Amino acid sequence: MLSEEHKKFENDIELYMKNKNLFKNNLSYLIQGILLKFEERFDIASRKITAETDIHHELDILDTSLKLAFKQCNDSCRKDTHLLTKLDKYFEDVQTYNHIRNYFILYCNGKADFIINKDFVQFNYNQTFYALEALNLYNKLNRNQNYNKKLFESLNFRKGDDGPPKEVYRFLRYSYLKKVREFDNTLEFNNYSLDEFYDVYLSVYTYVLLNRQLDIYKNDYNPMYLDCENLFGKINQLTNMSLEKIKYIIDDLTFKTGQRLDVICTPLIEILDVNKKKSYITSHGLFLYSNIERNTLVLLDEIYKISDKSFKEKSLINEIVEMLKSYENINCKFNIKIPKETSNENLTDIDMVLYDKKSNSIIVSELKNLSRADTTVEHLNVQGRKNNEGINKGFSQITKIREYFYSNTSDFFRRCFGLKNAPNNLTICFTVISKNNLGSHLYEDIKIFDTINFENLLKRHKGNLANLIQEVNSDILLPKLNNDYWSEEQEVDFAGYKITYPIFKLKHKQFV
Template sequence: MISEEQKKFENDIDSYMSNKNIFRNRLSYLIQGILIKFEKRFDDVSRKITAETEIHHELDILDTSLKLTFQHCSDSCRKDSNLLKKLDKYFEDVKTYNHIRDYYILSCNGKAEFLKKENRVQFNYNQTFFAVEALNLYNKLNRNQNNNKNLSESLNFRKGDEGPPKDVYKYLRHSYFRKVREFDNTIEFKNYSLEDFYDVYLSIYTYVLLNRQLNQYNNEYNPLYIDCEKTFEKINTLTNIPVEKIRIIVKDLTFNPGQKLDLICTPLIEILDINNKKSYITSYGLFLYSNIERNAFVLLDNKYKISDKSFKEKSLNNELVEMLKSYKNISYKFNIKIPKENSNENLTDIDMVLYDSESNSIIVSELKNFLRADTIAEHLNVQGRKNEEGLNKGFSQISKIKDYYYSNPNELLKKYFGFKDIPDNLTICFTVISKNNLGSRIYEDIKILDTINFENLLKRHKGKLLNLIQEINSDALLPKLNDDYWCEEQVVDFAGYKITYPFLKLKHKHFV
């Protein structure tokens, strides 16, 4: 239950952000200024060793900045000539506001401690297993870095060469995107298909890339502007999709000021240009470091409600089969139903079981395939706020399976796994294996493994499950505190409060 002190604190920090002087500007002018400033900040952090984490912070800052702008801008005729200078302070305030708001949300959901004495506030997040958090962040960032490096090397234009749009589009659509896709499905929506959506998205991405290339040669940090009607024509030229269908998809990709979705899901922002004509504005940074598939599924599920999400389960099963098939000592089964006692209903099902005949070792796993989480809000949803959500559901299911096994070991192993006799030296491990998870939840003695870690352990131990189980239980694969990562207290003066909260940092030595 949220206390009165928490409510007052929330109101005070929101009020502090809503009364910024920069909101006394013309709306379109302010939006353009924010995107120009973001382009410069994005370019600066992209050159750092710590780019992979800092860029996502910048995307979060942009998201909050624009949502606050649409909420509080007075849309007057004023155009502050010093706006860009003032935006430096505004962006830093938004950065701090985001950190405080994230911990406030955690405290409201019982996952962080909120302590207040007069004007001092402290957040303690004791449920975080920072080593797991750091490991999953390393995995995610390493994957992103490799993808973006490959893209940059493949699109290396010569000076003065803007590149043929058709060639860039074909590369993005049929080479680069094909390699980074995770799901193979042909979802049809009311007015268009998923493939139509990707065609339109990547054609806009083409013009964003070419615009950035031109900016680099001119040492500028301008966002991309496209007249609304010309947008449809340009996309039609690249894709041959009918203009009316393009118009519908572009509308779905256009930011709605009242939306809860991240800005990266809807990267087109509608403004009025200097001639009072409708135009779209967008940024290079909203495309390069965003996951196209993740954004598409989040957006389209929000708008059209994807009823059949089994493609995620099938995709992960197929990926695991590819990992396992070269190890002749490992047999595996997926989706084993466990019935309730004296009932026709199922207690639960076992997503995956592995048996190593050489070492008499078994791994029983609950599988979770999440869309990539790029924000704290997505992170919290992955963690699970209720027992039937996210990782909580995974732990709940594997716990049921574990209890069932220890109540009926003979029945389970003989009936479902084909054992004739139960070996005395059997080693069994119950775990949750997840893909794209940023969570650090721990539950009793049940471990959670990212698919990248699982594959690395398989290779390291050449498929010997006993060794793999021993390493899982020893936590040997985790990054080391003060070597690979550290967590330090941040102390800030904000909205009349002195606020303290923990902050996880990576040393990024793996990316040097």
């Protein structure tokens, strides 16, 4: 339960953001100003060494800015000529608001301390392992940035070339998407298929890329405007899809007032142009730094509730099988049922067991294929808020498996590998192996791997699991505080309060 003091603080913060003077503008005018300011900030961030991290922070700010505008704007006829200047301060306020809101959510879920004394407020993490956070977040950011670099190298635009749209579309649809996709799945929804959704999404992406390239050569960075009817026709020319299906998909890709989803999942925003004609506005940044597959599945699951998500676990198993192909010493088993001692029901499944015959070592793992996080804020906050969610659920499952192993060791080896007796002098490690967002939570002595780290360690030790386990237990591979990452206290004056909270920062360098 929140105290009256905590409730007052929360209300004061919300009221401060609600009463911004710029919400008195015409809504379409305000949205255009927000996106124009975002393009400017996006361009500055993209030129930095820390581009991948900074850009995703900017995307967080854009998301909140737009949601507040749609919620609070009174849509008057007013068009403030000084709007762009005022948006600088607004974006900084939104950034602070995001930090405070995230800490407040963590506090409500028992993951952060919140101390308030009249007008002084202090937040602190109480369950965060920064070294693990830095290691895993860096891997995702680095991988995504490499994909973006390869995309532009592959397109090979010439100066002043607006590009042949059909050629760019075919490259995105049949080459680029194929390389970055993680899931081999075909899904059907009410009005279209997953493949048809990608057809439309990548058609829009084609024109965004071409427009972005022209802007670069003109040294001009503006939002992109798309006339609704013209857009439908252009997509039809690229895909030969019916206009009816195109309209369904474009509608699902359009930002809705009050939506919980991030704007990066719905990158088209409907406005009225100067002639009061319906148009879409979007930002290059909503496409250029988007994980297409991740955001597609998040959007479609929100709208249509994907019932069978087994493709996530299957794809992760296939990825691990591919990693292990060259190591003849490793025997692997997946999805092993273990029963309850008192009934015929299953206690749980063992997702994966690896047995290295040469070094007499074993790794027992829970596998988690989670939605990717792109910022430190997401990484720290999204996964494992409750004991039955995300990584915490993985820890609870592997704990059951560990207890079963030590009380039924012979039965474990019989079920997993058909062995009558357990090997002597065995080295064993119980882990959670996760693809994408790991969060930062630890449970007792159970280790957690990201798939990238796991593959790197396999290569380093040439498949010797005993050496791999020894290195993991020593924590040598983890980044070092004040060298690879750091946390510093931020002090802000906001909504009549003096507020302090820690900011986690990451140096962009290779750790493993």
